[in-house]
Amino acid sequence: MRNSTRSQVDPFIVMDVMEAARKAEEAGRHIIHMEVGQPGTGAPKQAMQALAGQLQQDALGYTVALGLPALRRRIAQLYGEWYNVDLNPERVIVTPGSSGAFLLSFTALFDSGDRVGIGAPGYPSYRQILKALGLTPVDIQTAPENRLQPVAADLVGQDLQGLMVASPANPTGTMLDHAAMRSLIDAARDVGASFISDEIYHGLEYEAKAVTALEITDDCYVINSFSKYFSMTGWRVGWMVVPEDHVRVVERIAQNMFICAPHASQVAALAAMECEEELQANLDVYKANRTLMIDGLKQAGFTNFAPPDGAFYVYADVSDLTDDSRAFAAEILEKAGVSVTPGLDFDPVRGGGTLRFSYARSTEDIQEGLARLTRFMADRGAAG
Ligand SMILES: Cc1ncc(COP(=O)(O)O)c(C=O)c1O
Incomplete structure (x- = not known):
């Protein structure tokens, strides 16, 4: 075969x-x-206690595809707490890790053969997932003077339908400040590329607070996860925030690809958000x-x-x-x-x-x- x-x-x-x-x-x-x-x-102790309690009284079957409504609301609240961004919980989609969110976002945004810019060095799975979906990853060789993050000029002449950034980034840990994020968002819009921001390391920052793309525009996909700051890698739960008119599109894909993120993990994730x-x-x-x-x-x-x-x-x-x-x-x-x-x-x-x-x-x-x-x-x- x-x-x-x-x-x-x-x-x-x-x-x-x-x-x-x-x-x-x-x-x-x-x-x-x-x-x-x-x-x-x-995972935080209270998260495990919350799950242990829930196990006694709930069969933990499928949740709805977009995720537990209470978790979606609590994630939206986090954007108020962390960035002073007022976020409609309807735009939050709970996913099987940020890895699940990559599949959903790439499928929702791109057609076969579309070219998606990713910074090199960068998280390797972006490239491999794009390839596996029949899309074309376009490595952007970033410069040490830009702290190994892409800049607007890198997009010129690349014929991109998408741009994926990560801040703080893996493997460098470097971040895009407000001006750098805005400049990339503007440049992506100017060339007609959809903007995806991987914010999985938010909360783990040492000098300045990380900037979410949602501080600058609603016309983007933001991806995050409970894996890093919330210390829940194996639970496979993350989220993404999409424009209002994309929610139904992503919901239909999520229903078919995953049905839902693991129910038990969603229960634990909700409690983890109170474990500051x-x-x-x-x-x-x-x-x-x-x-x-x-x-x-x-x-x-x-x-x-x-x-x-x-x-x-x-x-x-x-x-x-x-x-x-x-x-x-x-x-x-x-x-x-x-x-x-x-x-x-x-x-x-x-x-x-x-x-x-x-x-x-x-x-x-x-x-x-x-x-x-x-x-x-x-x-x-x-x-x-
Ligand atoms: C930048 C980045 N994005 C996404 C992921 C995948 O994380 P998740 O556990 O949420 O699927 C990782 C994992 O290391 C990562 O470094």
Whole structure:
């Protein structure tokens, strides 16, 4: 039996790295995980309590496709609390993670062959999901002077039907400020491209508050998730905000593709939104880790990176050390016992010379990881 050509997507290299780390652990080694893109913490305690209570009295069957009305209302309220944006809850659609929202948004907005701009480096699955849907991902090679975010000039002559941005971004952690976001929204509108903003790392920001595209325009799709700030990766629940006249279009696709996001996860997500204290405590850990990373990586000899504004990653240019980030990551795992992600996942062109370090785990792990990286680099320097 043949496979479709559009099914020929690339593997997520970080998964291969995780597997190599797992094998090393199985063989009895102690590995520090700086490759992971998820919190080490679980869902907030009250979220689990709320679900435990609900399990006693509810069969937790399908919800309506757009999500539990109370959750949609509570998400709309968050936009008032976080950004002072007055959002109609009818525009909020609960999805199976932001990954589910990508499928829904790309299907709702684009026709086969349409060209969608994505920043490189960027989250790898944008490219692969677009390909699998028969769409054409267009890599925008971002510049270090723009902190590896796309700018309006990058859209010229690209014949784009869509533009996808992420702020804070994975793998860089850099953000678009209000002016930069507005400039991209205007540029996308001028070339007739639909604007999608991936805001999954909102809430995890260190210097300034992240800007939502909804502060600037209603004519966009905004995608978010309970995976990162709310620390609920495995629960597979996220959301998207769409223009009013797109709700019914997305609803029909969601009914057919997913029926609904997991009911139990929606119950837990609603309660998680009241767990500010616990979530802020998680954020305090990332803050401490970020400071350690910025200093520690430089001391170790990884000096070329922009300090992250948000998320929990540092994306370092290591092109002075290697042009094969995959082999270099394997060497670091082997010799230092630290698992890191090669940049090739995020940027097929320049990623051979970059690494992503995650600081989503405990502060003790970060300290130990940095000590190991420092020893590794010193030994490498002495050997070479
Ligand atoms: C930028 C970005 N968007 C989306 C996702 C997918 O998240 P979810 O768990 O909501 O599907 C990730 C996961 O790491 C990510 O980094």
